[in-house]
Amino acid sequence: MVIAAVAAVVVSIRVETGEWRAPTKQDFVRIARRFDDKPSKVIYMERNGVELRPGDDYAATGISSVLSNAANKPVKTRGFTGGDAKWKSIMACVTKQFAPFDVAVTDQRPKDDKFLMVVVGGKPADIGVTDGHHVSGLAPFNGNVIPRAVVFGFAATVDNDPRAMCETIAMEVAHAYGLDHEYLCKDVMTYLRGCGTKTFVDADAPCGESKKRNCEGGQPTQNSFRHLVEVLGARKP
16 A cells, blocks of 8 residues: 555656656645645636646646646647736636635635636647637536646637636636536526626526536536535625
8 A cells, every 4th residue: 555655656746747756755745635625715817828737637736637638748828918908807707707605716826736727818729629719718527626627718719808708717617616518598607609698597407518418427407506605615795
């Protein structure tokens, strides 16, 4: 058991740093934190280009499972090019989307590792997604919470439009908190169009993209608002 644990940490060091070396005490502490399954209570919005590597999601060190399924090699993203005014609008809108829940939205990089990162800017091709010309966002999703996820908002795909980018970011972040696509026109988790402004709606609805289906895990419906309250808690007055 001890040998297996050491081997796992050595492999993790290789993934994170590109080095093969003996682990230190600090390595064991850092790797243990990666398996903390508590949801991140900080959504960090990254507007600058960042270096990312493929692997199991860990925002603090720029490791992305989305990248594993795309380029599967290190990349440098392009960053947000829409200017300060549009960035402020996006920040205000995303903050409002998550205002009912016990989570902070910030564009100041946290000092610890307990955050989810939204990489904002560029297009899917920047990370090796060659068939995503109309894709405005991507996120890891397995129906469960992915605590330190790296999600993407491809602002250049929507010409840096604040509302479109805001709703895309809200959807992608919510995927990392375990929410499926929803077949409800006013909910931010929907692919349906012509719905006006979208939010997390407190209503049970079937899942689906262009048609209704069961949700991830087999449940017939989901309630995006109640799910986020359950995962994150309600914001205290």
